[in-house]
Amino acid sequence: MQIAIVTGASSGIGKEFVFQLTKAYRNLDEIWVIARREERLVELQKKLPLKLRILTYDLTEEGSITALKELLAEEKPQIKVLVNSSGFGKRGYFEENSYEDIKGMIDLNCRSLTEITYVCIPYMSKGSRIIQLASSAAFMPQPNFAVYSASKSFVFSFSRALRRELSGKGIYVTTVCPGPVRTEFFGIADSECPRPMFKDAFMADPVKVVSKAIRDSHKKKEYSIYGGVMKAFYVLSKAAPHRVLIFFADKFFS
Ligand SMILES: NC(=O)C1=CN([C@@H]2O[C@H](COP(=O)(O)OP(=O)(O)OC[C@H]3O[C@@H](n4cnc5c(N)ncnc54)[C@H](OP(=O)(O)O)[C@@H]3O)[C@@H](O)[C@H]2O)C=CC1
Numbered sequence: 049m050q051i052a053i054v055t056g057a058s059s060g061i062g063k064e065f066v067f068q069l070t071k072a073y074r075n076l077d078e079i080w081v082i083a084r085r086e087e088r089l090v091e092l093q094k095k096l097p098l099k100l101r102i103l104t105y106d107l108t109e110e111g112s113i114t115a116l117k118e119l120l121a122e123e124k125p126q127i128k129v130l131v132n133s134s135g136f137g138k139r140g141y142f143e144e145n146s147y148e149d150i151k152g153m154i155d156l157n158c159r160s161l162t163e164i165t166y167v168c169i170p171y172m173s174k175g176s177r178i179i180q181l182a183s184s185a186a187f188m189p190q191p192n193f194a195v196y197s198a199s200k201s202f203v204f205s206f207s208r209a210l211r212r213e214l215s216g217k218g219i220y221v222t223t224v225c226p227g228p229v230r231t232e233f234f235g236i237a238d239s240e241c242p243r244p245m246f247k248d249a250f251m252a253d254p255v256k257v258v259s260k261a262i263r264d265s266h267k268k269k270e271y272s273i274y275g276g277v278m279k280a281f282y283v284l285s286k287a288a289p290h291r292v293l294i295f296f297a298d299k300f301f302s
């Protein structure tokens with residue numbers, strides 16, 4: 049059985065991946081979709097011809113990835129694509145964030161992504177793809193979004209090294225680093241601290257971000273950055289001293 053696995057499939061970027069993978073990978077037998085909101089996943093199934101395996105997991109809960117591991121051992125599928133899209137961020141100064149949110153960001157964005165990748169690799173082979181959702185927030189430390197941006201730097205760093213390690217097996221890892229994308233993400237992220245207004249000017253369409261990510265993954269690209277502004281930001285984050293960028297980010301953009 050050939051499958052794709054998509055985490056964060058109940059909303060936003062993950063959900064869009066499910067739609068677009070159905071068209072981009074014609075030989076899939078199933079897409080395994082992971083999120084907490086089962087009703088959303090059931091609704092998604094109604095819109096798709098391909099069978100979805102609905103896995104209602106809270107990935108921060110002990111045992112959820114063990115359940116996935118056991119299911120993989122039982123079904124022994126060939127994983128053609130893994131998309132790790134579950135994630136959340138909470139804006140605000142570190143000491144003002146609740147520790148529950150801080151721990152949750154690290155747990156979901158870093159630990160669960162790492163563990164899912166680990167349990168899936170044994171079921172991948174030459175030509176399989178891993179698509180990891182990092183963010184443009186990975187490019188430099190961001191005051192007022194400190195733990196989120198650090199969690200995404202982890203994803204970016206881990207995934208680029210993993211790409212090298214897996215290249216001998218013909219498994220390709222692409223890290224997706226979007227700027228702001230119009231999804232439900234901001235309902236949670238901005239609930240206690242509004243986002244800087246300028247972000248609204250760069251809000252991208254998830255359809256375009258995902259379409260580029262799938263194209264870049266097919267081209268075996270190391271990373272996928274949608275839009276000229278975010279590409280320029282990436283170059284700036286490489287060229288300018290982070291001390292200076294962090295100062296301006298805190299003063300004008302937090
Ligand atoms: N939107 C943006 O501007 C950007 C987003 N990103 C990244 O892209 C990824 C997707 O974000 P986006 O689609 O925008 O956000 P959404 O809020 O729209 O989707 C987040 C997804 O993660 C799932 N999720 C959240 N918590 C858990 C949990 N504990 N266990 C299992 N699943 C969970 C949600 O499902 P449910 O609630 O049903 O569990 C949902 O499907 C994230 O990693 C985000 O950091 C990167 C750059 C920009």
Ligand SMILES: CC(=O)[C@H](N)C(=O)O
Nearest residue numbers: 183184185226227228
């Ligand atoms: C939420 C994100 O990850 C985005 N890159 C942003 O900085 O708004």
